[in-house]
Amino acid sequence: MEFFVILTLLFLVIGASLYLLVCVDPNSPGLLGMMNRFVFNTIPAIFKKILGERIFKVFSRGIDYFFYSNHPLVQIFYVLVAVGGYLVYLYFGFLELFNNNPLVSHLDTAIGSTMALFCFYSFFQACRYKPGIINKENNKEYVNQYKEYYDNVVYLKENHCKTCNIIKPARSKHCRVCNVCVSRFDHHCVWIRQCVGQKNYKYFVKFIITHAILCDYGAYLGFRCLWGIIIKEKLLEAQFRDPVTKQRLQATWGIIAQYLFYKNTMYIFIVILCIVMGIALTCFALYHLYMIGQDTTTNERMKRSDFLNFFDEETERLEKQLKDAQTPEDIKQATTKLEQVKQCQQKIITTKSIGIWRGLKSVFNEPDDLDQNPKVKNKKR
Numbered sequence: 001m002e003f004f005v006i007l008t009l010l011f012l013v014i015g016a017s018l019y020l021l022v023c024v025d026p027n028s029p030g031l032l033g034m035m036n037r038f039v040f041n042t043i044p045a046i047f048k049k050i051l052g053e054r055i056f057k058v059f060s061r062g063i064d065y066f067f068y069s070n071h072p073l074v075q076i077f078y079v080l081v082a083v084g085g086y087l088v089y090l091y092f093g094f095l096e097l098f099n100n101n102p103l104v105s106h107l108d109t110a111i112g113s114t115m116a117l118f119c120f121y122s123f124f125q126a127c128r129y130k131p132g133i134i135n136k137e138n139n140k141e142y143v144n145q146y147k148e149y150y151d152n153v154v155y156l157k158e159n160h161c162k163t164c165n166i167i168k169p170a171r172s173k174h175c176r177v178c179n180v181c182v183s184r185f186d187h188h189c190v191w192i193r194q195c196v197g198q199k200n201y202k203y204f205v206k207f208i209i210t211h212a213i214l215c216d217y218g219a220y221l222g223f224r225c226l227w228g229i230i231i232k233e234k235l236l237e238a239q240f241r242d243p244v245t246k247q248r249l250q251a252t253w254g255i256i257a258q259y260l261f262y263k264n265t266m267y268i269f270i271v272i273l274c275i276v277m278g279i280a281l282t283c284f285a286l287y288h289l290y291m292i293g294q295d296t297t298t299n300e301r302m303k304r305s306d307f308l309n310f311f312d313e314e315t316e317r318l319e320k321q322l323k324d325a326q327t328p329e330d331i332k333q334a335t336t337k338l339e340q341v342k343q344c345q346q347k348i349i350t351t352k353s354i355g356i357w358r359g360l361k362s363v364f365n366e367p368d369d370l371d372q373n374p375k376v377k378n379k380k381r
């Protein structure tokens, strides 16, 4: 039973880290960008070499199904692990170790359980409300809403989505998993099995922040609870017997940690999970808060950095061309092109910082979108 729970939770950590990597911009210069490239470029290349072309195709089809098709596996996984994780914490921590502990009480049980309920509700909301799907009826409305974002570099006016047969509003994107165009597209989220966009971004942010707080609180309570056990059992002054040599040993931090882990394996495991998930989710939540303050989205950051990289390469190429230029005509041509590239570059760089408070206000003022299933609606027509 314990083995099964540990295995499930391990899968959560791996799954969540993979998911976070998917969301990270592969062009970002930091460690995360490097990890993203490692997972999505290097590992597949190695697998291709080891497995051969044929088996690799089957393998990558499986990956495609998992990451890029609309299946409920991850949602089911969330319910199992989030509810399961909470129940493990409740059983081994709240109901057992929190009894007669000098540092934690059942007030913490009540607070932790209420938080967990908030989390489950925020997951339900994030799954329920639609992201702002663009169709022929609302096309004009969405185009007008983000008119000023057409910069003729990243967002071109009168750009069409051939699949949805609509004019693409600035900041929108066609999601290949959901097969719809989404307004102010952020990313496709496998946990909630739909896109995150203009209308449901607030529920997504709520979903991450509540989960980050719950995990951080679980980790903090874990430390307090274990410290309470150390005080109650006077472990710092205790003597331990070595199971092999039968020698009496004075307590050290290493011995105390081993003793605690041996006696409360399940609880400590779930606390470690809270720490790992708490760090990951807190970073993720802060990243989204930062983007809210900059009035930008994950998709826009990726698009911008793609364009900027392209312009950097172009500048380098043209500068070299200018250096090697022989005739006045060559020089003129390269100079004009360089000027154009610079102009485009400048148009993109300007992201406006609106501040987190104003950003949050505009995100949370978006009306809900409960348009249930646009494809069914289209068929009726």
Ligand SMILES: [Zn+2]
Binding pocket: 161, 162, 163, 164, 165, 173, 174, 175, 179, 180, 181
């Ligand atoms: Zn589309």
Ligand SMILES: [Zn+2]
Binding pocket: 175, 176, 177, 178, 179, 187, 188, 189, 194, 195, 196
């Ligand atoms: Zn999608």
